[in-house]
Amino acid sequence: MWQKSNLVSYRHFRTGRRGLLVGGLQLGFCGLLAWRMHHLQVEKAESFRLVADENRINVRLIPNQRGEIYDRNGVKLAENEASYRVTMVAEDAGDIDLILERLSKLINLSTEDIERSKAELERSAKFLPVTIIDRLERDDIAKIAVNAPMLPGINPEIGFSRIYPLGEIFAHVVGYVGPVSSRDLEIRDDPDPLLRIPRFQIGKVGVERELESTLRGKAGTKRVEVNALGRVMREIERKEGSKGANLKLTLDTNLQAYVRARLGTESASVVVLDCKTGEILAICSSPAYDPNKFVRGISFDDYGTLRDDNHRPLASKTVQDAYPPGSTFKMVTVLAALEAGIIDHREKIRCNGHIEVSNRKFHCWKPDGHGNVDLVKSLRESCDVYYYELAQKVGIEKIAEAARILGLGQSFNIEMSAVTSGIVPDKIWKQKTRSREWVVGDTVNSSIGQGYVLSSPLQLAVMIARIATGREILPKLIKSINGIENERIPDKLNLNRNNLSLIRKALFEVTNDKRGTAYPSRVLDKKSEIVGKSGTSQVRNISSVERTLGVLENKDLPWEQRDHALFVNYAPYDDPEIAVSVVVEHGGSGSTVAAPIARDITLQAIFKGTPPITAYPVEDRARIYNQQRDLQKLMPKTTNSSKVQA
Numbered sequence: 001m002w003q004k005s006n007l008v009s010y011r012h013f014r015t016g017r018r019g020l021l022v023g024g025l026q027l028g029f030c031g032l033l034a035w036r037m038h039h040l041q042v043e044k045a046e047s048f049r050l051v052a053d054e055n056r057i058n059v060r061l062i063p064n065q066r067g068e069i070y071d072r073n074g075v076k077l078a079e080n081e082a083s084y085r086v087t088m089v090a091e092d093a094g095d096i097d098l099i100l101e102r103l104s105k106l107i108n109l110s111t112e113d114i115e116r117s118k119a120e121l122e123r124s125a126k127f128l129p130v131t132i133i134d135r136l137e138r139d140d141i142a143k144i145a146v147n148a149p150m151l152p153g154i155n156p157e158i159g160f161s162r163i164y165p166l167g168e169i170f171a172h173v174v175g176y177v178g179p180v181s182s183r184d185l186e187i188r189d190d191p192d193p194l195l196r197i198p199r200f201q202i203g204k205v206g207v208e209r210e211l212e213s214t215l216r217g218k219a220g221t222k223r224v225e226v227n228a229l230g231r232v233m234r235e236i237e238r239k240e241g242s243k244g245a246n247l248k249l250t251l252d253t254n255l256q257a258y259v260r261a262r263l264g265t266e267s268a269s270v271v272v273l274d275c276k277t278g279e280i281l282a283i284c285s286s287p288a289y290d291p292n293k294f295v296r297g298i299s300f301d302d303y304g305t306l307r308d309d310n311h312r313p314l315a316s317k318t319v320q321d322a323y324p325p326g327s328t329f330k331m332v333t334v335l336a337a338l339e340a341g342i343i344d345h346r347e348k349i350r351c352n353g354h355i356e357v358s359n360r361k362f363h364c365w366k367p368d369g370h371g372n373v374d375l376v377k378s379l380r381e382s383c384d385v386y387y388y389e390l391a392q393k394v395g396i397e398k399i400a401e402a403a404r405i406l407g408l409g410q411s412f413n414i415e416m417s418a419v420t421s422g423i424v425p426d427k428i429w430k431q432k433t434r435s436r437e438w439v440v441g442d443t444v445n446s447s448i449g450q451g452y453v454l455s456s457p458l459q460l461a462v463m464i465a466r467i468a469t470g471r472e473i474l475p476k477l478i479k480s481i482n483g484i485e486n487e488r489i490p491d492k493l494n495l496n497r498n499n500l501s502l503i504r505k506a507l508f509e510v511t512n513d514k515r516g517t518a519y520p521s522r523v524l525d526k527k528s529e530i531v532g533k534s535g536t537s538q539v540r541n542i543s544s545v546e547r548t549l550g551v552l553e554n555k556d557l558p559w560e561q562r563d564h565a566l567f568v569n570y571a572p573y574d575d576p577e578i579a580v581s582v583v584v585e586h587g588g589s590g591s592t593v594a595a596p597i598a599r600d601i602t603l604q605a606i607f608k609g610t611p612p613i614t615a616y617p618v619e620d621r622a623r624i625y626n627q628q629r630d631l632q633k634l635m636p637k638t639t640n641s642s643k644v645q646a
Contacts, residue, residue: 175206
């Protein structure tokens with residue numbers, strides 16, 4: 001009995017202790033819960049209210065207007081035009097296929113537009129608007145408005161789109177805009193949220209691309225109240241963004257248009273520089289394309305036509321392409337020799353039509369040779385042998401140094417796409433790129449701008465501008481941003497001015513002496529006499545087998561195998577204002593093909609319009625008169641109403 005009583009007491013004691021423990025735990029839990037509720041409801045109340053507001057109120061971006069682009073005189077090159085577009089909200093539309101079918105009966109809606117719209121509607125939230133088509137006419141919008149009851153979910157809107165009023169004339173410079181791609185986002189470390197707006201457009205090439213952030217500006221914002229599904233209920237606040245900066249380029253529309261017309265159907269490029277400032281007055285690649293087609297969405301067929309054209313209209317040849325400079329490079333070789341003190345300008349070298357170097361014959365362009373040749377005659381008549389001999393004395397290192405001083409081998413910092421640095425070869429370059437030792441034959445080839453030497457038309461224009469002025473001319477494309485201009489006075493080059501004077505004198509005789517290679521392209525007006533050098537860039541040799549088959553001259557070869565024609569010049573002789581480079585792909589002789597183009601463009605630039613017919617030789621005047629008349633018909637009309645201050 002005692003044992004049983006004790007057992008019961010023990011059990012009561014154990015149960016009481018367990019109850020106390022459980023009760024304590026429960027009290028603790030309740031206390032913790034009460035503290036947590038106080039913490040959340042009192043101490044953290046403000047934080048949670050803000051989070052709730054963020055879930056209820058969204059901040060959305062408002063696309064702003066893109067900055068406009070002008071020429072130096074205020075002519076618009078890229079502007080924004082009001083654009084009508086149509087959007088669809090899927091949840092309001094209901095039967096998407098039916099609504100799109102009805103819409104296509106009212107406006108010109110292609111199968112491609114319909115399929116693309118369906119895909120975007122499928123990817124987007126049902127309550128978000130998707131653009132079906134843009135760049136509609138006012139009449140199209142009116143048709144949609146009249147038939148609105150039959151088009152649920154369809155909303156006509158007005159916005160802005162990019163337009164290039166002068167079309168292809170500035171295509172390679174200004175470039176164009178296009179929709180943001182995944183690639184565009186990938187290459188940016190911290191992409192602007194604007195870029196994630198569906199179908200938002202950014203610069204793809206040219207100035208539009210290189211100054212994208214400047215032109216884009218800053219987006220506006222709006223605060224909207226949304227429901228639990230994210231649907232907009234009302235707009236609470238709106239802050240407009242800031243328009244992108246307006247750009248004024250250094251280019252002159254009238255001159256650029258003339259250059260484009262003068263090149264015609266040639267595959268060619270031209271650069272015109274202001275000798276005093278380095279400002280680019282014209283920079284033109286031919287043929288070109290209409291950038292407006294890319295903004296609107298170029299068709300597969302149109303793009304294929306451009307891509308497959310052997311004249312390469314999509315390429316910006318002035319800065320992207322590099323060519324053997326041919327005889328235009330001779331002034332570099334002779335400058336290197338003069339600066340090194342290796343030759344006297346009166347010293348003569350005998351030209352018999354060829355020389356032999358390392359058991360190989362290097363021919364002069366004149367088979368019978370030029371006889372005894374001094375510095376002036378070597379440039380005037382473009383004797384190759386003179387430079388073969390000179391180069392062996394000077395060496396490639398000094399030639400390369402002189403080339404770099406004159407701007408070759410540099411990638412100039414201008415706002416165009418894929419600016420090439422060209423090639424100024426030397427011993428280190430060949431070892432690094434070709435894993436071979438430099439040989440004397442390489443030096444001989446380089447002396448006349450062949451072999452490994454490559455230069456862009458822009459570099460050639462800089463080269464002749466530096467020869468003309470003795471200053472470190474740097475090309476400049478942007479004149480001002482929002483009216484603020486950054487002026488730069490070119491520094492003097494570390495070159496002997498007497499040596500430069502000798503070269504200028506020789507170049508003067510190229511165009512103004514009867515024995516000069518470009519004498520037919522002379523200018524009679526003493527205030528605008530051009531000073532220049534022709535060049536013919538060899539693409540390939542005519543083989544002995546071809547010669548037996550009757551292929552004797554460059555013109556007998558297929559077009560794409562013919563030599564390039566080059567000419568560089570400045571004017572006037574005594575007070576240089578304009579520097580010009582011309583490259584005509586597969587054009588043949590520089591003196592007969594490129595030089596006349598350069599002369600016409602130079603006179604157009606100096607006179608700021610059509611030059612007097614008396615500036616031309618008498619025998620050319622009838623032809624030039626008819627030519628100028630025909631070219632004027634091809635140039636666009638730029639009225640005062642299209643001019644505004646950028």
